[in-house]
Amino acid sequence: MAVSVLFFLFGWSMYSQNAAPSSIHQSIQTHTDAIFDGLVNLRRDFHLHPEVAEQEERTAQKIQDFLRSLGLEVKTGIGGHGVVGILKGAKEGKHIAWRADIDALPSDSPDVVDFASENKGVRHICGHDVHTTIGLGMAHVLASQKEHLEGRIYFIFQPAEETYAGAKAMIHDSLFQIIQPEEIYAAHITPSPQGTVFTKPGPLYAYLNAIEINYKSTVQNKGALIDYTKNLLQSFQTVGADSKFWDPRNTLDPEIGLANPNTIFKDYLTLLQDIKVNDSEGKITLSSLINSSDQPQLDALLKNVKAEIMNSKYAKDLLSVVYSYEKDILYNDENLAPLALKSIANIYGAQNAIPLYGVFPGYHGDDFAYFQEEVPGVYFFLGGSNYEKGIISMPHSPTFQVDEECIRTGVNYFSSMLVERLKP
Ligand SMILES: [Zn+2]
Ligand SMILES: [Zn+2]
Numbered sequence: 005m006a007v008s009v010l011f012f013l014f015g016w017s018m019y020s021q022n023a024a025p026s027s028i029h030q031s032i033q034t035h036t037d038a039i040f041d042g043l044v045n046l047r048r049d050f051h052l053h054p055e056v057a058e059q060e061e062r063t064a065q066k067i068q069d070f071l072r073s074l075g076l077e078v079k080t081g082i083g084g085h086g087v088v089g090i091l092k093g094a095k096e097g098k099h100i101a102w103r104a105d106i107d108a109l110p111s112d113s114p115d116v117v118d119f120a121s122e123n124k125g126v127r128h129i130c131g132h133d134v135h136t137t138i139g140l141g142m143a144h145v146l147a148s149q150k151e152h153l154e155g156r157i158y159f160i161f162q163p164a165e166e167t168y169a170g171a172k173a174m175i176h177d178s179l180f181q182i183i184q185p186e187e188i189y190a191a192h193i194t195p196s197p198q199g200t201v202f203t204k205p206g207p208l209y210a211y212l213n214a215i216e217i218n219y220k221s222t223v224q225n226k227g228a229l230i231d232y233t234k235n236l237l238q239s240f241q242t243v244g245a246d247s248k249f250w251d252p253r254n255t256l257d258p259e260i261g262l263a264n265p266n267t268i269f270k271d272y273l274t275l276l277q278d279i280k281v282n283d284s285e286g287k288i289t290l291s292s293l294i295n296s297s298d299q300p301q302l303d304a305l306l307k308n309v310k311a312e313i314m315n316s317k318y319a320k321d322l323l324s325v326v327y328s329y330e331k332d333i334l335y336n337d338e339n340l341a342p343l344a345l346k347s348i349a350n351i352y353g354a355q356n357a358i359p360l361y362g363v364f365p366g367y368h369g370d371d372f373a374y375f376q377e378e379v380p381g382v383y384f385f386l387g388g389s390n391y392e393k394g395i396i397s398m399p400h401s402p403t404f405q406v407d408e409e410c411i412r413t414g415v416n417y418f419s420s421m422l423v424e425r426l427k428p
Pocket of ligand 2: 132399
């Protein structure tokens, strides 16, 4: 740790002797290049020593040491091992937050990189080692520009994302009394090519609700009732079994993928699992998981299923049609998402900051959703793959890898974006 802090301090002081840059964004890129090798070493150190949710002690210590070495005010132990670094610009102004998640995952499969995890059964296969490093890189780069900044940037390092508990824990532990951001941003590694970022207003990951249809167990022909209800629920699916929708690789397809306005990954409602039947305690319950790209479809489903049953011979047997579980999902601010994306496109090229039209299907989610419920915010996908090098950054895959160039991309793009968003 001491070695890398020295490296960073040295790199920083060397750089800050330069004359005033013609553009703050050129300055950001020059500074990122100067610290890049150190950031790669830092990422590999996190990768060598991964820690699962609620055990991120070493990781949090490294984060706070790093932030203190930059001269930031640091708050620790928020909602477990949460850390916040506060960067104050030369003048007062807007307050904006950047969030990075820091935890790793249980995994017994062998690591695919030379700097393999030394923590048996734990690996960074969701890229949070990269997210943490990008957050620290941004803090480093933006600290070098603080004389030119008006306002404050809060760097939130959140534990326990994988258990969907850490964001909530930080909020319950007074995060938004300690800091008062007006906007909040974050990014996650995705399998798209290194050098690209993506986002859209509204949801990015599909809604995931558990539906329950409850009948009185006194119903005459249980077998027929169960068949009827299974068929009914399946009839509301909008995606056929033979659809290209079911191959996740198609989310990246230029014609039908998420980034094409004609994507097949919009306006959908599907069942994510077989319908289960439970007959106990005086009721028969049929249940499944619903995956949908939008809230109105989910609302309509409950009403329509209920209406169909009430028009059938099973009307008198129906007890209820309810969602027994509704996941809080990411919801990007409608105004901020296009503004934030455009600020990156203007500096780094529209081909690299790409609007999405579709919603990623499946079980994915991010508890950044809870921060967005408190503060308007935007979540980005950051490409981490390099197909020529055979590097595919599919989160939670046992062979997860990233092209570490995405660290440079993330630090540059998102530092610039925050600078633009700080402007009055
Ligand atoms: Zn994950
Ligand atoms: Zn993740």
